[in-house]
Amino acid sequence: MEVFNLPDNVQKNQAGHLQIGGVDSIELAQKYGTPVIAYDTSVIKQEIAAFKKTFLNAGIKHRIVYASKAFSSLAMYRLLSEDDVGCDVVSGGELYAALKGGMDPEMIEFHGNNKTPAELEYAVQENIGCIVVDNFYEIELLDEICSAQNKKVSVVLRVAPGIEAETHKYISTGQSNSKFGFDLDSGQAKKALTMLLDADNLEVLGVHCHIGSQIFAVAGFEMAAVKMVQLLKQWKDEFNFDAQVLNLGGGFGIKYNEDDHPLGPAQFVKTIVQTVQAEAQKNDLMLPEIWIEPGRSLVGEAATTLYTTGSTKKVPGICNFIAVDGGMGDNIRPALYGAKYTAFLAAAPNARTTQKATIVGKYCESGDVLVADQDLPEVHPEDILAIPSTGAYGYSMASNYNRNGRPAVVFCENGHSQLVLKRETYADMLHLEVE
Ligand SMILES: Cc1ncc(COP(=O)(O)O)c(C=O)c1O
Numbered sequence: 087m088e089v090f091n092l093p094d095n096v097q098k099n100q101a102g103h104l105q106i107g108g109v110d111s112i113e114l115a116q117k118y119g120t121p122v123i124a125y126d127t128s129v130i131k132q133e134i135a136a137f138k139k140t141f142l143n144a145g146i147k148h149r150i151v152y153a154s155k156a157f158s159s160l161a162m163y164r165l166l167s168e169d170d171v172g173c174d175v176v177s178g179g180e181l182y183a184a185l186k187g188g189m190d191p192e193m194i195e196f197h198g199n200n201k202t203p204a205e206l207e208y209a210v211q212e213n214i215g216c217i218v219v220d221n222f223y224e225i226e227l228l229d230e231i232c233s234a235q236n237k238k239v240s241v242v243l244r245v246a247p248g249i250e251a252e253t254h255k256y257i258s259t260g261q262s263n264s265k266f267g268f269d270l271d272s273g274q275a276k277k278a279l280t281m282l283l284d285a286d287n288l289e290v291l292g293v294h295c296h297i298g299s300q301i302f303a304v305a306g307f308e309m310a311a312v313k314m315v316q317l318l319k320q321w322k323d324e325f326n327f328d329a330q331v332l333n334l335g336g337g338f339g340i341k342y343n344e345d346d347h348p349l350g351p352a353q354f355v356k357t358i359v360q361t362v363q364a365e366a367q368k369n370d371l372m373l374p375e376i377w378i379e380p381g382r383s384l385v386g387e388a389a390t391t392l393y394t395t396g397s398t399k400k401v402p403g404i405c406n407f408i409a410v411d412g413g414m415g416d417n418i419r420p421a422l423y424g425a426k427y428t429a430f431l432a433a434a435p436n437a438r439t440t441q442k443a444t445i446v447g448k449y450c451e452s453g454d455v456l457v458a459d460q461d462l463p464e465v466h467p468e469d470i471l472a473i474p475s476t477g478a479y480g481y482s483m484a485s486n487y488n489r490n491g492r493p494a495v496v497f498c499e500n501g502h503s504q505l506v507l508k509r510e511t512y513a514d515m516l517h518l519e520v521e
């Protein structure tokens with residue numbers, strides 16, 4: 087069989103080991119234990135810089151709003167703040183973490199299809215930048231909360247633009263039957279705008295749409311941009327409404343394995359910007375500030391998860407299982423979406439492959455498969471196995487299933503590593519028990 091075909095961003099050191107942010111992966115595994123999710127933070131910074139450069143080259147006022155749900159940690163919020171990147175939150179918990187991480191409240195927007203009264207009260211109390219209103223119930227509730235706190239808040243109106251993104255149906259959000267936002271085609275969005283314009287305590291900053299996640303084609307973003315600018319033109323004519331912000335969401339696809347060929351985040355933004363500029367000019371509309379909400383594309387490719395291998399099971403003529411010390415508790419994506427990853431030996435990323443094997447976790451579920459049927463070299467117990475592109479929606483969707491603790495997370499850059507999230511201990515998992 088062939089020498090293993092490594093993903094492009096995999097770097098090796100002189101010892102031939104995988105290195106992450108200039109740190110030897112075998113040393114990381116020894117120092118922090120496994121499973122460990124190791125981020126090369128320079129990759130996150132490069133992605134941010136690429137987005138910014140595209141906007142700056144076009145001379146467009148913009149804001150990058152990181153979607154916290156992809157990976158939320160205090161260290162991540164600190165990194166974002168240093169780079170003038172804002173964040174979105176979708177729960178009181180994410181808001182609490184963002185504030186604790188030092189995020190400027192003004193740079194925070196609050197999303198969600200069912201924000202609770204307590205969450206809205208908290209957001210208003212903390213004077214966050216804006217609330218992305220999602221439904222009629224929320225408009226009334228928010229107006230009452232603002233009135234009770236004697237405050238005015240900025241809101242952005244989330245529109246479901248009626249666009250089907252080419253992605254897994256669980257993560258497609260722009261279509262008319264989505265649970266998110268006000269449907270455009272049936273007139274709900276217009277009704278929401280009239281309610282917002284009438285509300286005493288709400289200031290409408292602009293409009294928002296998000297068509298889905300892990301999207302490779304630019305066509306959906308182009309369609310969304312055209313539809314949204316045309317909508318703003320209608321609302322300018324009908325209500326003399328001037329949007330200051332047009333938020334076109336996130337969803338830019340990344341590379342998980344050799345079959346994925348994403349365009350690169352900057353290319354998506356270039357298309358979005360050019361489409362908005364052209365459509366605004368055509369409609370003689372003042373150009374709003376453009377906001378984007380990348381989650382996965384900022385952090386996904388930046389991290390690699392390191393596991394230690396344990397038992398193996400060979401069923402002659404059927405399959406070879408190699409089990410690792412993590413699994414669906416630190417990466418639910420293969421089980422939930424059929425997401426495909428690639429694994430390789432951290433000590434010998436290019437080792438000649440000799441077998442087809444399925445990497446499984448240690449959870450009590452047959453669906454606990456991390457990588458199915460991949461060419462691999464001989465693997466022995468206690469080897470360190472690396473799975474790249476695990477920086478988004480891995481830790482943030484992690485669980486304590488079977489009372490396995492969540493993994494440690496480290497940030498690596500320029501040959502240094504730093505623990506940012508401790509490994510969850512047995513005692514941590516009993517933290518909420520009432521004894
Ligand atoms: C409203 C909103 N914005 C941004 C994102 C981030 O998406 P992604 O991680 O695909 O960039 C999501 C998730 O799909 C979302 O629901």
Ligand SMILES: N[C@@H](CCCC[NH3+])C(=O)O
Nearest residue numbers: 155257299300419478479
């Ligand atoms: N959790 C999803 C993405 C969710 C998108 C949120 N709207 C994933 O892992 O791909």
